[in-house]
Amino acid sequence: GSRGDRPSRNVKEIRMNAKPVVVGIDGSPAADVAIRWASAEAASLRTRLRLISAVPPGGSASETGDVVDKAVALARDLAPGVDLDPRIEHGRPSTTLVQASRDADLVVIGSRGLGLMVGALLGSTGLDLAANARCPVVVVRPDLGTEAGTRVVVGYDGSSAGQIALDFGLDYARRHDLAVRVVAAQPAGTELHRITEAELREAVHARGGHDAELIQITGHPAEHILRLAADADLIVLGARGRGGFTGMLIGSFSQTVLHHADCPVAIIPAAAIGG
Ligand SMILES: Nc1ncnc2c1ncn2[C@@H]1O[C@H](COP(=O)(O)OP(=O)(O)OP(=O)(O)O)[C@@H](O)[C@H]1O
Ligand SMILES: [Mg+2]
Incomplete structure (x- = not known):
């Protein structure tokens, strides 16, 4: 099926050959909003949700396990019908997500992460992905309002x-x-x-x-x-x-x-x- 298919209410009916929606997770508030956005989109596209946590060189794999567990719980809660595919990858976040974009319908990330640069409106991952990803990239903000746009x-x-x-x-x-x-x-x-x-x-x-x-x-x-x-x-x-x-x-x-x-x-x- 193409993107123009008639929408179905049955999110369990996975499209043939569909690529997953990928979401980059790091335990930040913006990444939680990204999970929210990405799970809704995976449901709408009737495809699975791949949650990727990158452990950068020198990063802690046990903390990452915790980030993944919480992300999976959140996604399961938000979109019970969507198949989840959690992954821990070793490498820089943007490199890892650019690689993942080769087999993705869409990559969703937060505008910010856990970085401490005060006042920055966009983290390095968003800029890197916008420049190098192989599929569309959606950047969501941590302060995404509850009001739906029209x-x-x-x-x-x-x-x-x-x-x-x-x-x-x-x-x-x-x-x-x-x-x-x-x-x-x-x-x-x-x-x-x-x-x-x-x-x-x-x-x-x-x-x-x-x-x-x-x-x-x-x-x-x-x-x-x-x-x-x-x-x-x-x-x-x-x-x-x-x-x-x-x-x-x-x-x-x-x-x-x-x-x-x-x-x-x-x-x-x-x-x-x-x-
Ligand atoms: N280790 C990671 N694994 C997976 N996704 C990540 C990781 N780090 C960041 N992301 C994704 O990228 C988004 C933006 O985070 P990013 O790291 O670019 O911003 P930052 O931490 O504020 O700034 P920077 O890291 O450039 O100092 C996060 O909300 C998350 O979706
Ligand atoms: Mg960061």
């Missing part, structure tokens, strides 16, 4: 990652019965990579998004996306746009949104394209 906001720039972002956002919205808003923002003062209204409409309609709200706007893309995502359930973006500077791991636009969004952000890494 729409999915997709940033579209016509790039390959933008196309996948559109597919991902439309599929997620269908499964969760959410409205879709597609935003194509054009930085002021440049005609480079401008998308016409017709191109935007065609791309969205070709994917069945006839009800989607289309917004074409001039100005700073990240500012517009954040403003237009005030009541969003999820923001979906490509990690790199069409005009990316080589050398940057991910675009400055997606990095700004990752740092400042109030809701979960799904990033389509460049390495996820065509795989």
Whole structure:
């Protein structure tokens, strides 16, 4: 089955050949929210949930066992019908999770972990995964409110990652019965990579998004996306746009949104394209 399959109420009916949803766990509050988000998504996708705890060089395996036990208990509680696949892997968290992304539908992590860098809005794992993962990455915040958002906001720039972002956002919205808003923002003062209204409409309609709200706007893309995502359930973006500077791991636009969004952000890494 593809992402467009009709949703089923029976989460035990596992899709043939389905890849798991992977969640990175480290015992932090943000990782607990990631477990919550990932178990709901595994249920919706009718696939299993792989909980991965990475023991970095010099880390304690016994503490990790405790983290895994608590995570499994939480996931079992939240999504009783989902098959759980807990794993302890030895290696750096981001290396381990990038490796896991090769066999995953989706990798879910928290924006922060147990790191002590005060004031940082995003840990190193999120940045590394956004740059290098082989599948979409969802970054959730520890302070995720209880209020559910009403729409999915997709940033579209016509790039390959933008196309996948559109597919991902439309599929997620269908499964969760959410409205879709597609935003194509054009930085002021440049005609480079401008998308016409017709191109935007065609791309969205070709994917069945006839009800989607289309917004074409001039100005700073990240500012517009954040403003237009005030009541969003999820923001979906490509990690790199069409005009990316080589050398940057991910675009400055997606990095700004990752740092400042109030809701979960799904990033389509460049390495996820065509795989
Ligand atoms: N050891 C780990 N094993 C599995 N997943 C992890 C591990 N460490 C972090 N993660 C995942 O990554 C998310 C972000 O944590 P990260 O380590 O990037 O942030 P941090 O600890 O605040 O900062 P940093 O480690 O860069 O100083 C966590 O919420 C969790 O989902
Ligand atoms: Mg950490």
